[in-house]
Amino acid sequence: MEDKKANIIATITILTLLLVIIAARVYLKLSKTFYLLAGVDVSLILAVFCFLAIRNRYNREKKLLESRYISEGRELRIEYSFLRKVAGVPTKFKLDDLEEATDGFRIQIGKGGSGSVFKGVLKDGSQVAVKRIEGEEKGEREFRSEVAAIASVQHKNLVRLYGYSSVNRYRFLVYEYIPNSSLDVWIFPGRGGSRRLGGCLTWDQRYQVAIDVAKALSYLHNDCRSKILHLDVKPENILLDEDYRAVVTDFGLSKLVARDESRVVTEIRGTCGYLAPEWLLEHGISEKSDVYSYGIVLLEMIGGRRSISRVENKNKKNGKKKKKLEYFPRIVMEKMRERRVMEIVDQRLIEAKEVNDEGQVMKLVYVALWCIQEKAKNRPDMAMVIEMLEGRVHVNEPPDSKLVVVDLLAAAGGDDDDDVDVTTGVRRVVEIPRLHIQRERHFRFPSVCSSLVSPVSPR
Numbered sequence: 012m013e014d015k016k017a018n019i020i021a022t023i024t025i026l027t028l029l030l031v032i033i034a035a036r037v038y039l040k041l042s043k044t045f046y047l048l049a050g051v052d053v054s055l056i057l058a059v060f061c062f063l064a065i066r067n068r069y070n071r072e073k074k075l076l077e078s079r080y081i082s083e084g085r086e087l088r089i090e091y092s093f094l095r096k097v098a099g100v101p102t103k104f105k106l107d108d109l110e111e112a113t114d115g116f117r118i119q120i121g122k123g124g125s126g127s128v129f130k131g132v133l134k135d136g137s138q139v140a141v142k143r144i145e146g147e148e149k150g151e152r153e154f155r156s157e158v159a160a161i162a163s164v165q166h167k168n169l170v171r172l173y174g175y176s177s178v179n180r181y182r183f184l185v186y187e188y189i190p191n192s193s194l195d196v197w198i199f200p201g202r203g204g205s206r207r208l209g210g211c212l213t214w215d216q217r218y219q220v221a222i223d224v225a226k227a228l229s230y231l232h233n234d235c236r237s238k239i240l241h242l243d244v245k246p247e248n249i250l251l252d253e254d255y256r257a258v259v260t261d262f263g264l265s266k267l268v269a270r271d272e273s274r275v276v277t278e279i280r281g282t283c284g285y286l287a288p289e290w291l292l293e294h295g296i297s298e299k300s301d302v303y304s305y306g307i308v309l310l311e312m313i314g315g316r317r318s319i320s321r322v323e324n325k326n327k328k329n330g331k332k333k334k335k336l337e338y339f340p341r342i343v344m345e346k347m348r349e350r351r352v353m354e355i356v357d358q359r360l361i362e363a364k365e366v367n368d369e370g371q372v373m374k375l376v377y378v379a380l381w382c383i384q385e386k387a388k389n390r391p392d393m394a395m396v397i398e399m400l401e402g403r404v405h406v407n408e409p410p411d412s413k414l415v416v417v418d419l420l421a422a423a424g425g426d427d428d429d430d431v432d433v434t435t436g437v438r439r440v441v442e443i444p445r446l447h448i449q450r451e452r453h454f455r456f457p458s459v460c461s462s463l464v465s466p467v468s469p470r
């Protein structure tokens with residue numbers, strides 16, 4: 012606009028000058044010198060005029076290019092954020108966005124070892140669970156491993172990480188919201204607590220959850236660019252969606268391992284009751300350590316009880332009550348030896364007459380016992396577990412097994428009753444100073460037909 016004005020002014024000025032010169036020539040009869048000076052003036056004015064014209068043209072083209080870049084940049088940005096969403100690449104959120112989404116961190120939906128989890132809604136309407144990681148050094152480590160592990164994974168049975176935020180000492184992880192809480196409130200009686208959530212999963216739902224979790228772990232172990240060891244498989248870290256299908260979460264303790272690395276040595280991490288014996292007995296851990304924890308979770312789903320629990324015993328002689336630890340896998344083995352498999356099953360399911368297929372119960376128990384074999388190499392991998400659960404291969408009876416009880420309750424804080432979470436009987440540990448290992452006597456199934464250590468045989 013300003014350029015146009017300048018052009019008009021320049022044109023008017025030149026015309027006026029010309030008119031003035033001609034008028035002067037006619038009326039004042041001026042000399043040749045005057046014409047010479049006037050000519051120079053006009054040339055100068057013409058030069059200015061040309062300069063203005065060229066500058067105008069240059070500005071116009073510059074503006075055109077700029078606006079093209081802006082619109083192309085906007086398109087690129089839209090495309091980029093679309094691709095991020097499609098590819099599941101996590102977004103970096105601002106703290107303000109998260110405060111707004113969670114209404115100032117108002118609705119707490121969970122609390123774990125590394126922080127609290129809040130419900131929220133993003134601007135685009137998607138429901139999210141925002142985990143606020145608390146604690147300095149440990150929190151940072153868990154934050155990094157969680158983002159690194161989960162950012163690259165895409166599986167319907169693994170929780171999706173929408174984004175994260177790291178501002179000063181505040182660290183947040185933003186997940187898709189999974190509405191039916193975690194598996195523990197659906198298999199252990201009285202776990203819903205003040206949240207009044209949970210109930211009793213049916214047998215079929217439990218069996219489906221077993222398959223879902225096996226698929227999630229098999230994907231982590233076999234189908235990602237690096238092998239991902241979860242290292243904290245337990246009911247609290249298995250969420251249930253609106254159809255009670257399992258979604259594995261909490262990668263805070265996970266470890267990325269190169270494909271060609273069969274074992275890794277790392278500090279003890281995990282949760283009491285779910286730790287595989289090789290954490291202490293062998294050199295390093297592997298994906299088979301997840302298989303072990305998975306086996307324990309299977310037994311807990313079958314029995315509707317924790318693998319380690321405290322029971323009160325009355326002394327027959329003096330009538331005094333005494334608390335003692337009960338190890339459910341040992342009870343399961345004894346029941347299997349006596350061929351009383353249905354006595355292992357959650358009594359609520361038996362009372363509701365929900366379990367009719369004893370063969371299926373037997374299969375699930377066998378798979379669980381294969382998974383908790385003392386020696387990691389004797390356990391099946393997760394891909395094989397899926398084959399067994401989906402009935403594509405026959406499951407052999409597990410062989411003789413030394414049952415290694417890693418007495419982590421004692422290790423984590425002594426035998427002091429006050430020091431243990433009596434509702435769960437378990438405690439999360441990341442670093443354990445000393446460990447008590449107790450080897451159970453050999454357990455022998457009634458009809459071990461083969462010395463071959465293999466969980467399956469061709470159908």
Ligand SMILES: Nc1ncnc2c1ncn2[C@@H]1O[C@H](COP(=O)(O)OP(=O)(O)OP(=O)(O)O)[C@@H](O)[C@H]1O
Nearest residue numbers: 121122123124125126128140186187188189193261
């Ligand atoms: N995406 C989610 N959707 C709904 N609820 C969730 C979600 N993530 C976590 N929760 C709830 O919060 C609880 C704690 O979450 P999480 O286990 O991830 O925390 P944590 O601090 O890492 O715990 P842990 O002690 O197992 O490490 C879960 O048991 C669950 O009830």
